[in-house]
Amino acid sequence: RHKFWETQPVGQYKDVGDFTLIEGPIEPPTPLSEVKQEPYNLPAAYEWTTCDMDSQETCDEVYLLLMNNYVEDDENMFRFNYSKEFLRWALRVPGYYRSWHIGVRAKASKKLVAFITAVPARIRVNDEVVKMAEVNFLCVHKKLRSKRLAPVLIKEVTRRVHMENIWQAAYTAGVVLPTPITTCQYWHRSLNPKKLIDVGFSRLGARMTMSRTIKLYKLPDSTVTPGFRKMELRDVPAVTRLLRNYLSQFVVAPDFDEHDVEHWLIPRDNVVDSYLVESPENHDITDFCSFYTLPSSILGNQAHSTLKAAYSYYNVSTKTPLPQLMNDALIVAKQKDFDVFNALDIMHNESFLKDLKFGPGDGQLHYYLYNYRVRSGMKPSELGLVLL
Ligand code: NHW
Ligand code: EN5
Structure with missing residues (x-):
């Protein structure tokens, strides 16, 4: 075979x-x-x-x-x-x-x-x-x-x-190869439902009109969590501690040091966005979320040539409930004119996907290791690794 x-x-x-x-x-x-x-x-x-x-x-x-x-x-x-x-x-x-x-x-x-x-x-x-x-x-x-x-x-x-x-x-x-350590599902959250439907990325639901669909996916104009702000270079030590501690619970995860965090998570325009929650009381960094920018060409559409997609990257919550944190991520992605926010069912993502109106996509992502065996039957939620 x-x-x-x-x-x-x-x-x-x-x-x-x-x-x-x-x-x-x-x-x-x-x-x-x-x-x-x-x-x-x-x-x-x-x-x-x-x-x-x-x-x-x-x-x-x-x-x-x-x-x-x-x-x-x-x-x-x-x-x-x-x-x-x-x-x-x-x-x-x-x-x-x-x-x-x-x-x-x-x-x-x-x-x-x-x-x-x-x-x-x-x-x-x-x-x-x-x-x-x-x-x-x-x-x-x-x-x-x-x-x-x-x-x-x-x-x-x-x-x-x-x-x-x-x-x-x-x-x-x-594609399926010998043999996945786990298989993940892509989920999609419409930010610009009209365009997504126009280009065939999504479909108008049964018994739904365009205006009801637009209303369904509406988001607030600004983020809601007090202390929510863009990550800066000075945050690298705190974010590294937060992330290392969070990732320690997964079966497979990157071992990030401060250099890695600086490279992978400091915001870069049109590449990667990172936000955190700084406690207004004691200035502790309590929560973190990030996404990367990966557009897709739309093949053979007259009106639109690119689909602007954000992909959920690493997210950590210790104080702000993860669904609220990710709702703020959706709000900034919408402000930045993304059409869709994508996520896999890895880490703790299942805790927000349904509540935040993500729907399952038609694609799957299989994870593999070369020359390393892991216990079979790992669940996506036991995976703490995102590859680009
Ligand atoms: S997955 C994205 C892969 N790229 C694409 O899908 C782009 C569009 N497709 C293509 O360019 C992310 C071609 O279809 C490609 C295959 C090049 C995919 N991974 O040349 P043949 C990655 O980049 C096997 C691994 O005739 P082709 C991860 C296939 O099963 N193997 O096919 C990459 C068959 O082998 P089999 C893949 O269509 C990880 C053989 O290739 C594969 O002209 C790479 C057929 O070759 C895939 N995505 O070209 C592995 N797709 O045994 C890294 C097909 O079944 C491993 N195949 O007969 C680790 C290496 C480092 C180790 C260090 C210790
Ligand atoms: C690894 N570095 O199939 C990369 N994407 O669902 C290699 N589907 O966008 C691996 N087919 O479901 C790449 N819309 C593997 C993924 C390859 C790309 C891929 C899927 C993931 C995708 C979209 C469009 C489908 C178009 C027809 C999809 C439905 C969205 C809908 C929004 C509203 C709520 C329900 C879902």
Whole structure:
């Protein structure tokens, strides 16, 4: 069934529900001297390239490859359109390796035709903090599909990760592969229902008119929680403490230090937004919420070309009830002109999804680990990790 994945150190279907298998690496690291020194072979017309995301020109090429060839929904109505600034943020992370930003070019035209990336991360699985690679942005040009190029890209990124003495990875996909550690559901909260319906992202409910629908999704003009404000650089120590403490309860979660928090959570225009609640009494930072900006191209609509979507990122509540905190996040997202607010059913998100009028989407997101086994039957609510 999976000619490539059957050969890889990932949980295999035959192992699902086998509780005798213990948690941890599937295979041990090999000595670095035994890691293949040369890149894997590509079909003769193609060559490897390392993509320097500091270069405006390379960043433009990557942006265009993804804009035209990256992930679509199951009916090919929308395609992710990660911005250049977003790609820079996602790829130039603390301790990143330029060699992990891998492209494939046509030798003749030098055109970029495929891409895959990894960035380093410390991920905790139960009691172990494991150095991993987070793999993302795997993309093969539409004209080169089904030629088994993806396994070559995956083997090459694996080789380059091994060269840095890292032996595990985390990744997500909308497709089922051997074998998910858990499967999450996408939920959507309409902010601009008229546009969502016009472009086919959502439908008018039964016995609903447009004006009743607009009224249903109306939000207050301003946030309601006293002390709710944008996160600033001076908040990094407090937010790190809040987040580390919160994430400690999940089975799989990132092990963020202050450098990570500064990179991943300091607000960046049109990339990531973070808000917190500072107690008006004692100035304690008690709650935190964040979302990232990921527009989608609307394929073949006359009136609209982009759908502006916010994706729930990391949220922590200790004083403000999570539904109230997230309602404030919806209010700022609406102020910033987002059309929809998306969230997965991970962490404690289920506690606000229904109350805040999110509805389940038609997409799922499967989470995977490479060369690491975890107890099977993990629930999405036990997951504390968001990948972009
Ligand atoms: S998921 C988004 C992936 N990208 C897209 O969906 C973009 C649009 N599609 C494409 O560009 C987020 C192509 O369809 C792709 C496949 C390139 C997806 N993950 O070349 P062939 C990520 O980026 C397997 C993993 O003929 P293609 C995460 C498939 O099962 N494997 O197909 C990426 C089959 O293998 P099998 C995937 O359609 C994580 C083989 O590829 C996959 O022309 C990567 C077919 O290859 C997917 N999303 O190209 C893994 N989609 O065994 C990282 C298909 O079933 C692992 N396949 O025969 C860790 C590495 C690091 C380890 C470090 C220790
Ligand atoms: C990982 N880094 O399918 C990325 N999105 O539900 C790779 N559906 O937007 C993995 N089909 O349900 C990506 N509207 C996997 C996801 C790929 C993209 C995808 C889904 C997630 C999505 C929308 C549009 C469907 C269009 C037709 C959807 C319904 C919204 C409705 C709003 C009102 C309340 C009920 C729900």
